[in-house]
Structure formats: structure tokens, C-alpha cells
Amino acid sequence: MKIEILGMGCATCNKLEDTVRQAIKETGIxxxxxxxxxxxxxxxxxxxxxxxMVIDGKVxxxxxxxxxxxxxxxxxxx
Amino acid sequence: xxxxxxxxxxxxxxxxxxxxFLLIPFAVVIYFFLxxxxxxxxxAILRMDKASHLTEVIRFFLYDTPKVFILLTVIVFVVxxxxxxxxxxxxxxxxxxxxxxxxxxxxxxxxxxxxxCTCSAIPLFIGFVESGIxxxxxxxxxxxxxxxxxxxxxxxxxLFGWKTALLYASTGLLIAIISGWVIGRMKIERFVEDxxxxxxxxxxxxxxxxxTFNDRIQAGWTAVVxxxxxxxxxxxxxxxxxxxxxxxxxxxxxxxxxxxxAWWSVPLAVxxxxxxxxxxxxxxxxxxxxxxxxxxxxxxxxxxxxxxGLSLPEMIILRKVIKIPLIVIFISVxxxxxxxxxxxxxxxx
Numbered sequence: 001m002k003i004e005i006l007g008m009g010c011a012t013c014n015k016l017e018d019t020v021r022q023a024i025k026e027t028g029i030x031x032x033x034x035x036x037x038x039x040x041x042x043x044x045x046x047x048x049x050x051x052x053m054v055i056d057g058k059v060x061x062x063x064x065x066x067x068x069x070x071x072x073x074x075x076x077x078x
Numbered sequence: 079x080x081x082x083x084x085x086x087x088x089x090x091x092x093x094x095x096x097x098x099f100l101l102i103p104f105a106v107v108i109y110f111f112l113x114x115x116x117x118x119x120x121x122a123i124l125r126m127d128k129a130s131h132l133t134e135v136i137r138f139f140l141y142d143t144p145k146v147f148i149l150l151t152v153i154v155f156v157v158x159x160x161x162x163x164x165x166x167x168x169x170x171x172x173x174x175x176x177x178x179x180x181x182x183x184x185x186x187x188x189x190x191x192x193x194x195c196t197c198s199a200i201p202l203f204i205g206f207v208e209s210g211i212x213x214x215x216x217x218x219x220x221x222x223x224x225x226x227x228x229x230x231x232x233x234x235x236x237l238f239g240w241k242t243a244l245l246y247a248s249t250g251l252l253i254a255i256i257s258g259w260v261i262g263r264m265k266i267e268r269f270v271e272d273x274x275x276x277x278x279x280x281x282x283x284x285x286x287x288x289x290t291f292n293d294r295i296q297a298g299w300t301a302v303v304x305x306x307x308x309x310x311x312x313x314x315x316x317x318x319x320x321x322x323x324x325x326x327x328x329x330x331x332x333x334x335x336x337x338x339x340a341w342w343s344v345p346l347a348v349x350x351x352x353x354x355x356x357x358x359x360x361x362x363x364x365x366x367x368x369x370x371x372x373x374x375x376x377x378x379x380x381x382x383x384x385x386x387g388l389s390l391p392e393m394i395i396l397r398k399v400i401k402i403p404l405i406v407i408f409i410s411v412x413x414x415x416x417x418x419x420x421x422x423x424x425x426x427x
Contacts, residue, residue, distance in 0.1 A: 010197035039200055039277070039398075046282030048166040048205035049198045059284045063165065063193060064297075 001031040001075065006042045006052040013051035016065055020053065023071040031075060105148045116141040135325035142317045142363070146236055150313075151302055153232040158301030162294040164192045166202055167282050169219075173211050178262055181215035186254035189222030196224065196392045203399050207270065208279045214262015220396075221412055222254035225387035229309065230358035237366050245423065246379060250387070253415035260411050269404035309359040316363030323367035336373035343377045344420035348413050351384030358386050376423030383416045 003020055007013025017035055024031050036042060045054060049063035053071070060066075060074050116137060120126050126133040169188045173181055194202065199220065206216040226247055235243035336343050365378045393405055400408075 008197065008200065010195070012195075013197075039204070042201055043204055043208075043277050043279045046167075046205075046280040048170065048201045048282070049193070050201060059282065062167075062282075062284065063198070 001029065002056055003031050003033045003075065004054040005033065005035045006045065006047055006054060007035070007050040008037050008039065008042070010050060012065055016051040016053060019065065019068055020071055020075075023068055023075060026068075027072050027076060029075050102152070105152060109145065109148050112145055113141060131325040135321045138321040138324045139317055142237070142320070143314065146233060146313060146317065146363075147306070147310075149232045149236040150229065150306065153228055154302045154305050155298040157228040158298030159294045161191060161193045161301070162289065162297040164188070166192055166194070166198075166205065168192075170205055170209055170211065173206070173215060173219075174209050176211075176215065178212060178214060179259060181212060182218040182255045182258045182262070185211075185215045185218035185258060186222040186251050189219040189254060190226045190251070192219075192223070194223045196389075196395060199392065199395050200399055203396070204274055204277055205279060207274055208277065212262055213266055213270070214258045214260075216258075217261045217408065218254050218258025221257055221387065222251060224389070224392065225254060225383060226250040227358045227386060229305065230362060230382070230386060233358065233362035237362065238369070242375070242379075246383075249419045249422070250383065253383075253387075253412065253419060257411040257415050261407060264407065266404050266407065269401045269407075271399050271401060274399050309357055312357060312360035313363070316360045320363035320367040324370060327367070327371050330372040336368060336377045338374045338424050340377075341421075343374070344380050344424065345417050347377050347381035348384040348416050348420065351381045352388045352409060352413060353390050354385050355389035355391060356385055358382070361385055374424045375427050376420040376425070379423055380416050380420030383419070384413060387416065388412055 003024075005013060005017045005020060007016065013035075017033065020033055024033070042050070042052070045052065045059050047059060047062050051065070052062040053060050053066065053074075055074060061070075066074070120133060120137045120140065121128060124136075126136070169192045172188065173185055176184060203216060203220070206219070207213070231243050231247060234246050330337075334340065336347070361382055365382055369375060369378050388409055393409070396408075397405060
């Protein structure tokens with residue numbers, strides 16, 4: 001599984017990355033996390049508000065910090 | 079088994095969500111009895127001297143701090159719920175293909191309601207440009223979003239009354255609408271960085287998530303925790319400073335520099351305010367202190383608007399997508415608007 005965090009270095013973006021890593025650790029799911037800061041790549045997803053979270057090419061959240069529980073659900077595939 | 083537990087969990091969650099509503103009556107009661115309570119505490123329990131400056135400082139601080147925090151919690155909570163109905167993507171759709179002036183009006187209004195942070199200014203700007211929204215309309219949005227701020231609105235309401243709050247919100251909107259329109263009339267497309275036009279934005283696709291009212295309440299609550307945890311220290315510092323000025327600085331101390339007679343004080347206040355950056359929470363208690371000592375309302379409001387509406391960090395971010403001449407145009411048009419509003423207020427009052 002590939003998880004991308006879209007954000008240009010804002011505080012919330014970094015928090016999102018931390019939360020995602022935490023979720024991966026707690027669920028033990030095998031996933032690769034990339035923090036995308038290139039605006040061209042961010043725009044390619046059509047996202048206009050950061051931070052956003054993309055799982056396997058699909059935008060799952062934008063403009064907010066999902067809770068740890070929500071992220072676990074998203075990556076758990078349920 | 080699994081089903082039962084999810085159910086249970088949800089019930090617990092929804093119960094938690096009603097707690098904010100249960101707290102509202104308490105907040106109202108405290109709010110209305112606060113002044114008498116503080117007076118009683120200071121004069122009867124602490125037995126402080128009514129004429130002393132220190133008593134005034136302490137009374138001011140004890141009264142303003144809880145008042146501001148109660149108002150702030152309630153309004154930020156409500157605004158958080160309202161904002162959960164808006165998103166930049168919906169705003170962009172709403173603005174697409176709107177004619178110039180109507181587009182400016184809508185963009186300014188949506189700028190207030192759409193959740194937005196300066197750090198998202200670039201993707202938002204590109205997203206707007208991509209879908210053919212005129213630059214003038216985009217600027218109306220970019221002016222309104224920071225300028226009309228719920229925290230500022232609350233503090234103005236709490237400290238100066240609803241008239242000042244209303245004047246601030248309406249003139250702020252007017253500045254956003256008109257400066258966007260003026261900028262739109264100039265030929266400014268050439269001042270946008272070329273790479274912006276080359277970007278191909280993808281279609282925004284997010285799986286439709288069902289948002290329940292509980293989720294919105296949660297959003298409101300998150301906003302309260304998020305905002306108050308960030309700004310409480312500024313508010314306390316601002317109120318403390320305001321209290322000190324209230325108690326110790328002589329009456330009419332500011333009148334000669336920031337009073338009505340000094341017409342040049344408005345442009346000067348804006349000139350000082352533009353490069354400064356502070357959040358609304360920190361600056362308003364200072365305003366209160368200034369006003370009380372004879373600064374004119376228009377001058378003080380112009381100062382506040384230029385501090386929170388135009389800021390150096392935002393300009394540095396915007397510089398990545400627009401060239402210097404457009405930044406200069408942007409700042410001068412908005413600053414002019416703020417100066418006019420400052421004069422207007424001074425003239426009315």
C-alpha cells in the first residue's frame with residue numbers, strides 16, 4: 001500500500017504524516033509513506049486544500065486532519 | 079460481536095457530542111453575572127482599594143479574560159459547524175463562470191465561510207486559475223479569507239459591542255469585493271508566473287463520505303480545541319497589556335497621536351500595520367487599550383485590518399505564483415481600501 005501526504009510543509013501536514021505513521025505502526029500494515037511537497041504533483045490530484053491524504057492514488061481526505069482511528073479504518077481497507 | 083461494539087461506540091460518541099450544548103446555559107449564566115461577580119470578588123473578598131490603579135488592572139483582567147473565552151468558545155464552535163458545510167472544491171464550482179462583479183461579491187462571502195489557511199493559498203490560487211475563475215474574483219476571495227476572521231469578530235463584539243463588530247464585518251467584505259473588482263479591471267494576467275498556467279490539475283475525486291450532524295458537531299469542537307489551544311496565550315497577554323494600559327496610562331494619552339484630529343494617523347497606522355503580522359486574538363485587547371485612551375475608532379480599526387488582512391508571510395507565499403508588480407498592486411489596492419474605511423469610521427463617529 002502506498003500512502004501519500006500532500007502538503008507544502010505546514011504544521012498540520014507534518015502532524016498528518018506523524019499520525020499516519022502511528023496508524024501504520026499500530027495496525028502493523030505494510031505501507032510506504034511519501035510526503036509530497038511538489039505543487040505540480042499536489043495539483044495533479046485536484047486537491048486545493050492541504051493537508052491531503054492519498055491512498056493508492058485515491059484522495060481519502062483533504063483540508064483536515066483525520067483522527068488516528070479514522071486513518072486506521074482507511075488503511076485497514078474496511 | 080463486532081457489530082455490537084461498533085454500535086456501542088457510536089452511541090457513546092453521540093452522547094459526547096451533546097455536551098457542548100449542555101454547557102451553553104452555564105456559559106450564558108456566567109456571562110451575564112460576570113461583572114457583578116468580579117466586582118464582588120475584588121471589592122468585597124479581596125478588599126482592594128477602589129481608587130487604586132492596581133485594583134482597576136486586576137478587575138479589568140479578571141472580567142475580560144473569562145468573558146472573551148466564553149464568547150470565543152461559543153462562536154468558534156458555531157463557525158466550525160457552519161464551515162463543515164463548505165469546502166474549497168464546492169466554492170470553486172460555485173464561482174465558475176460567474177460574471178465579474180457578482181463573482182466578486184460571491185467570492186468575498188465564500189472567502190469568509192470556506193475553511194482556508196494561508197498555507198493552502200497556492201493550491202487554491204492555482205485551482206481557481208485553472209478552472210477559469212477571473213483573477214479579480216480570486217483576489218476577492220484571498221482578501222476576505224484572512225480579513226474577516228471569526229476571532230476578530232467575537233472580540234470586537236465582546237469588547238466594543240455589536241455595532242463595531244457589524245461595521246468591521248461589512249466594511250471588510252466591501253474592501254474584499256471592491257479591491258478584487260479593481261484588480262480584475264487591470265490587465266494583470268501577465269503578472270502571474272507562467273508555470274501556473276502550465277499546471278494540469280487533475281479532477282478532484284474523493285469517495286463520498288456521509289457526513290452526519292454528529293460529525294459536524296465534532297468539527298465545531300475540533301475547531302474550538304484547535305484555535306483556543308493556539309491563541310489562548312496571545313489573548314491572555316493582550317488582555318494583560320490592555321489591563322495595564324487601562325489602569326496606568328493617563329486618559330487621552332493617545333488622542334494627539336491616534337485621535338480624530340490627526341488625519342494622517344490613518345494612513346500611518348496602515349503603513350505600520352501592513353508588514354506586521356499578528357493573529358486577531360493578540361491585537362484586539364491592545365486596540366481596546368488604545369481606544370480607551372483616546373485613539374479614534376477608524377484609526378484603530380484600520381490598524382487592525384492591515385495587521386490581520388495583509389501580512390508579510392502571505393505575500394511571501396503568494397510570490398511563488400504571482401510576480402512582484404501584482405503583489406504591489408494587491409497590497410496598494412487593499413491598503414487604500416482600508417485607509418478609506420478608517421477615514422469613514424472617524425468621520426461617522
